[in-house]
Amino acid sequence: MADYQAFDIVEEITRNDGTKYREIGNLLHNGQAEYAAEQGMIREVRIMKINIPHSRNVEIYEKYVNDNFHIYAQVAIPEWIEWTKTAEMDAVIGKILQENQLS
Numbered sequence: 632m633a634d635y636q637a638f639d640i641v642e643e644i645t646r647n648d649g650t651k652y653r654e655i656g657n658l659l660h661n662g663q664a665e666y667a668a669e670q671g672m673i674r675e676v677r678i679m680k681i682n683i684p685h686s687r688n689v690e691i692y693e694k695y696v697n698d699n700f701h702i703y704a705q706v707a708i709p710e711w712i713e714w715t716k717t718a719e720m721d722a723v724i725g726k727i728l729q730e731n732q733l734s
Contacts, residue, residue: 672711
């Protein structure tokens, strides 16, 4: 498992069914998403913004993800795990998107 992960990018991920969602991650997560797309686990990933400010909302979401999900340390992952979000975390992501003019 990877050490504590700090987040600094916003990605748009397209599931295999064509639906999309936005995720806050980092270059490791983006590399894993690119690998997942190549392996057919997801359809596509696109970086929407890099080097986002490390705001309080980003810190809250980082803690949530690091506390609740297994984060692989390597890019070649065995499976794609979409981080499920609570209503509270959906709101935090909404704030992060607003802070970065992506909402």
